[in-house]
Amino acid sequence: xxxxxxxxxxxxxxxxxxxxxxxxxxxAVTLHLDACRTCRAAWVGFSRLDGSLKRMPREHASPSxxxxxxxxxxxTPPRDSAYALLKHTGTVFAFLVVAAILIGVFLWTGxxxxxxxxxxxxxxGWFAAAGDTFAGAADGAGTLTARFVSFFSSQxxxxxxxxxxxxxxxLGVADFLFRKGSLRH
Amino acid sequence: xxxxxTTDRTVIDEILAGNPRxxxxxxxxxxxxxxxxxxxxxxxxxEAEELVQDAFVRAYRSLERFRGESAFGTWFYRILYNLxxxxxxxxRERPRQFYEHEEEALDAxxxxxxxxxxxERMEEEELQSMISEEVNRLPEKLKSAxxxxxxxGMSYDEMAEVLQVPLGTVKTNLFRGRTxxxxxxxxxxxxxxxxx
Numbered sequence: 001x002x003x004x005x006x007x008x009x010x011x012x013x014x015x016x017x018x019x020x021x022x023x024x025x026x027x028a029v030t031l032h033l034d035a036c037r038t039c040r041a042a043w044v045g046f047s048r049l050d051g052s053l054k055r056m057p058r059e060h061a062s063p064s065x066x067x068x069x070x071x072x073x074x075x076t077p078p079r080d081s082a083y084a085l086l087k088h089t090g091t092v093f094a095f096l097v098v099a100a101i102l103i104g105v106f107l108w109t110g111x112x113x114x115x116x117x118x119x120x121x122x123x124x125g126w127f128a129a130a131g132d133t134f135a136g137a138a139d140g141a142g143t144l145t146a147r148f149v150s151f152f153s154s155q156x157x158x159x160x161x162x163x164x165x166x167x168x169x170x171l172g173v174a175d176f177l178f179r180k181g182s183l184r185h
Numbered sequence: 186x187x188x189x190x191t192t193d194r195t196v197i198d199e200i201l202a203g204n205p206r207x208x209x210x211x212x213x214x215x216x217x218x219x220x221x222x223x224x225x226x227x228x229x230x231x232e233a234e235e236l237v238q239d240a241f242v243r244a245y246r247s248l249e250r251f252r253g254e255s256a257f258g259t260w261f262y263r264i265l266y267n268l269x270x271x272x273x274x275x276x277r278e279r280p281r282q283f284y285e286h287e288e289e290a291l292d293a294x295x296x297x298x299x300x301x302x303x304x305e306r307m308e309e310e311e312l313q314s315m316i317s318e319e320v321n322r323l324p325e326k327l328k329s330a331x332x333x334x335x336x337x338g339m340s341y342d343e344m345a346e347v348l349q350v351p352l353g354t355v356k357t358n359l360f361r362g363r364t365x366x367x368x369x370x371x372x373x374x375x376x377x378x379x380x381x
Contacts, residue, residue, distance in 0.1 A: 010360075010364055011360050014359075014360055014363055014364075045367055045371070046363070046367065048312070049316065049363065049366060049367050049370070050363075052309070052312050052313050052316045053316060053320075053331065053335040053363075053366075054335055055313065056313070056316065056317055056320065056335060056336065057313075057317060058217055058218065058221045058336070059217060059220040059221040059224050059230065059233075060217055060220075061216040061217050061219075061220040061234065061237065062234065065212065065216050065220075065234070065237070065238065066209045066212040066213050066216065067209075068238060069208075069209075069212050069238055069241045069242060069245075070206070070208065070209055070212075072238065072242050073205070073208070073242060073245055073246075075205045075206055075208065075209075076206075
């Protein structure tokens with residue numbers, strides 16, 4: 001390879017590396033590079049620089065960046081299926097709480113009775129009978145469950161209704177708090 | 186730059202049709218490259234992350250005005266670039282211009298076609314780290330051109346749109362940036378050879 005006195009300008013060598021030269025220019029530079037050690041060295045240098053620049057390390061943004069941006073824009077993210085299920089369950093609980101309260105109001109106002117009569121066992125007659133059955137099954141076992149069932153049996157249906165209202169009320173409140181907390185995200 | 190305008194356009198149409206949540210996919214698509222660019226321009230990762238967030242928020246709020254004449258990425262990077270330049274100005278650091286000795290170095294580098302044997306001999310890892318440092322030291326205008334070309338993979342036309350300068354200026358800045366980089370890397374490599 002001989003040394004030529006006329007060299008290709010560096011800008012042209014860069015364009016050659018970028019593949020930005022027209023076909024005729026590209027051919028002329030290729031021929032020159034074959035013949036000129038100096039220009040060939042410059043080409044190798046720029047090619048190496050080019051490769052390294054392309055492989056320059058990239059930053060990785062925090063995975064929560066999109067969520068932060070969406071939050072700043074007040075755009076709520078879509079809920080996942082677990083949330084949807086819980087939300088649906090919460091609605092069911094809310095209906096049950098309302099139903100239990102209505103039953104309580106009806107009982108209190110005497111629209112329906114707790115029963116106990118021979119001809120009108122009332123809605124609690126069924127609970128009392130069920131309680132007796134459970135108490136009978138657990139009789140003599142001495143377990144906590146048996147004593148629990150026994151208590152409800154002895155108190156009659158009204159205790160079951162009150163207990164049901166308390167449980168459903170608790171679940172309704174828990175659901176409300178859960179949803180309130182979730183909406184903040 | 187990465188050829189995704191059709192997909193971006195589809196997402197934007199979806200957003201404008203009433204599904205704002207689709208914007209998260211655009212954020213995810215551009216966030217890493219945007220952070221790389223902002224981080225190198227302002228020289229501070231935490232500040233860069235704030236600027237990237239601001240750019241995405243601004244882009245969303247102006248989305249209705251985005252007419253699609255250019256790719257979303259080009260339009261978005263123009264917002265980000267302007268924010269980065271404002272941040273640099275706010276810090277009362279004038280965007281780094283060419284210093285006299287750098288002009289001289291550039292002139293010398295351009296006149297000298299060089300004997301880059303040191304560059305050829307350098308280990309890839311060493312060269313990579315040297316280039317990374319030297320890119321950060323480039324004056325902002327040259328650095329922006331180098332980053333948009335190599336990190337974002339933009340064409341000259343796209344770069345001209347982002348940087349809001351004529352096409353000729355883009356080519357000149359990219360050429361000067363690379364020439365200065367090569368000169369500085371060669372000088373450091375030479376020093377290391379002589380020190381050894």
